[in-house]
Amino acid sequence: MTAATPGFVKLLSITFVLAIAVYMLVPLIVVIASSLSTSQFLVFPPPGFSLRWYTEVFNSDAYLSAGWTSLKLALFTVAASVALGTPAAIALSRFRFPGRSFLSAIFLSPLLLPSLIFAIGLLIVFSRYGDGPSLTGLVIGHTVITLPYVIRTVSANLIDMDPHLDEAARIMGARWWQRYLLVILPQCRTGMAAGAFFAFNISFDDAVIALFMRAPNVETLPMRIYSTLEFSPDPSVAAVSTIMILLTIFMVLLLDRIFGLSKIA
Amino acid sequence: MTQLVVQSVVKRFGKQTVLNAFDLEVAKGEFVALLGPSGCGKSTLLRIIAGLETPSSGDIVINGRVVTGLPPEMRNIALMFQSYALLPHLSVLENVRFPLRMRSQASRAEQERRAHDALALVQLDQFTERYPRQLSGGQQQRVALARSIVAEPDLLLLDEPLSNLDARLREDMQIELKRLHETLGLTTIFVTHDQDEALALADTVILMNGGRVEQRGAPEELYGQPRTEFAADFLGGANILELEVVRRGDVLMGLFPEGSEVELQKSDGLEPGARKFMLRKEAISLAPDTEMATLAASIETQNYLGSQTRSLVRAGGLALVAVTDPVSAKSKARDLRIGWRPKDLIPLTS
Known part of the structure; x- marks a missing residue:
């Protein structure tokens, strides 16, 4: 057999892919390395190895309470966006109604519009009609930007679903609510899990909306990192970032364990 | 005794008439093939009998009861889809138990026993705990078949039952379906575009063309004494x-x-x-x-x-x-x- 692609082209494309991987991973490596530093300051390469900044983080009330706030925020966001996004995806995929494609576009718009614009809008709405920024406000804001992910991932599940499942269930005597609960919803499981994963990460990671919706008593982890960087940058920031990276990796592994990544991505 | 009556059923989709005053009577225990080229209305007829489509006019009578306006979940029928439509998140046993569970027939233990029996009938009782994706196409079809017979339906409907199988499995399955029909005596109607399948399985073949019956009769009659060029050509060439x-x-x-x-x-x-x-x-x-x-x-x-x-x-x-x-x-x-x-x-x- 003759090679369809000349050797040097193959070599070139492999080099290119490797370069992209390096480009993506270097910042992570820099952050992780800096977190293990002995230095007082955020410098790279670190002068020596120590875990003191991790001890620092776990003894800091500011980090711990910010972490707790972020965790609560992310979990509420996940719950809200999965609870709203799954039925929305089911309705969009199953029913033909006027304005359907318009609604699809609306639901995807947070993916396309800069979150800054949303943040400004949210701030105006909450200042005018609510009692200003709050955790609830943040949950609502994050739900808006994470919903499209859930709708996307669940829709992908529904596209793959055998279109005859619902009819088969009817023939077998299932009433409409039994079909939603026992037939359609179970087909959305991987999409719901993937959507939840995205929602968690986006919420846990978000600094833009959190910055605009900053309430006096609500500080999320990204905001804590941001203000530390601004006023007293030290390697604790890198330590927190490393913990966030590990959390993400852990969740990816968990998802893979339960559903298999190939089904989700 | 008559198990199914299709009474001058008309079905239109927009301007197109798919079924044109269609009449059909099926006796209890009869094995009927609806045979015809694609677009002849055979699948639409099957879906109307199942209740998945509503006729534009005419009536469906199953077991002496007019069921025309009744949704499929209220008719005691089974339909095996061409794609099998097994529930991917349920085990083989749970799939087969599903119709009994939905109709709340008997206790859970009794439902499981009957699901087991149905699986034994299609020689799949050793796979009860597997999931559909872990089975071959032929095995999945047997599960779908077990699921169709488990609730002892008034009518068993099969949509192109053998078209997704390779030639060898198809032959096995023809024998299997015939044997199952002889064992259970279920009134069975199946849709096919394959004349060999219709001849091999059915007691009565209904050859359809353009939304009406071209000719109906025993397989030997249709093959031996076709009345029209269409019938002669469609059956065997x-x-x-x-x-x-x-x-x-x-x-x-x-x-x-x-x-x-x-x-x-x-x-x-x-x-x-x-x-x-x-x-x-x-x-x-x-x-x-x-x-x-x-x-x-x-x-x-x-x-x-x-x-x-x-x-x-x-x-x-x-x-x-x-x-x-x-x-x-x-x-x-x-x-x-x-x-x-x-x-x-x-x-x-x-």
Whole structure:
């Protein structure tokens, strides 16, 4: 057999892919390395190895309470966006109604519009009609930007679903609510899990909306990192970032364990 | 006893009429094939019987009860989909138990026992804990079949039951379906575009064309005595001969384009004039005996098919296809006489 692609082209494309991987991973490596530093300051390469900044983080009330706030925020966001996004995806995929494609576009718009614009809008709405920024406000804001992910991932599940499942269930005597609960919803499981994963990460990671919706008593982890960087940058920031990276990796592994990544991505 | 009546059912989709005043009666325990090309309305009819489509007019009566307005979940029927439509998140046993569970028939233990029995009937009782994706296509179909019979439906509907299987499995499954029907005696209606399937399985074949019945009858009747060119051609393919019928004394003769004549068997409505006839490929003999109508012919080409040989012969100005056993086809002179029994040359109405 003759090679369809000349050797040097193959070599070139492999080099290119490797370069992209390096480009993506270097910042992570820099952050992780800096977190293990002995230095007082955020410098790279670190002068020596120590875990003191991790001890620092776990003894800091500011980090711990910010972490707790972020965790609560992310979990509420996940719950809200999965609870709203799954039925929305089911309705969009199953029913033909006027304005359907318009609604699809609306639901995807947070993916396309800069979150800054949303943040400004949210701030105006909450200042005018609510009692200003709050955790609830943040949950609502994050739900808006994470919903499209859930709708996307669940829709992908529904596209793959055998279109005859619902009819088969009817023939077998299932009433409409039994079909939603026992037939359609179970087909959305991987999409719901993937959507939840995205929602968690986006919420846990978000600094833009959190910055605009900053309430006096609500500080999320990204905001804590941001203000530390601004006023007293030290390697604790890198330590927190490393913990966030590990959390993400852990969740990816968990998802893979339960559903298999190939089904989700 | 009549199990199903389809009463002058009409189905229109927009301007298009898919079923045109369709009538059908199926006796209890009958095995019926709805056969026809795609677009003939057979799948629509099946979906109307199942309740997945509503007829534009007409009625469906199952077991003496008018069910026309009744949704499928309220009819006691089973439908096996072409895609099987197994629930991917449930085990084989749970899939088969599903109809009993939805209809709350008996206790859970009793439901499981009946699901087991149904699986045993299709020889799949060792796979109860597996998931559909872990099974082969043929096994998945057996699960779908077990699920269809578990609740003892009034009607078993099968949509193209064998079309997703390879040739070998298809043969096994034909035997399996026939055996199952003989064991359980369920009134069964299946849709197919495959004439072999219809002939192999059904007690009654209903040949459909353009939203109406072209011809209905036992498989032997449909194959042996097709009334129209469509029926002759759709079931098995055949030689269609256009002959001039002429009267010679008190016998009718068929006049070939090149002038040769063969005697025709008397039949109702056969009159002098142009007429189409059907001659099955296997009705033509390359070594005719004295009881046959014969014709001078020449063999143009032959295909060896293993158990048979197909010969393209030219006779009387027509090209005919003859399928014979390989021995009699072998070493035939290129010029010969071919023949057939007069009863095999069947007049068609157009």
